Amino acid sequence: PEEGVKNIKLTAIPGTPPNLKHPPEGCRFAERCKYRSKECNVEKILETNLENGRMFRCRFTESELRKVYSNE
Incomplete structure (x- = not known):
């Protein structure tokens, strides 16, 4: 791991x-994601690069994702 x-x-x-x-x-995760919306099933999800060299694909921004996961 990193x-x-x-x-x-x-x-x-x-x-x-x-x-x-x-x-x-x-x-590709839409069917298994509890945060999905209708758009997730049809829209192409673009890659977002983070400052630390990592990346993700999601319709949410990095700050929105961090907020969602911090509440779990």
């Missing part, structure tokens, strides 16, 4: 991953 994240537990996403040979339209 420096400083060895002891951080990742949140598991329930359900089965999609068929990557025939990926769904929109977000």
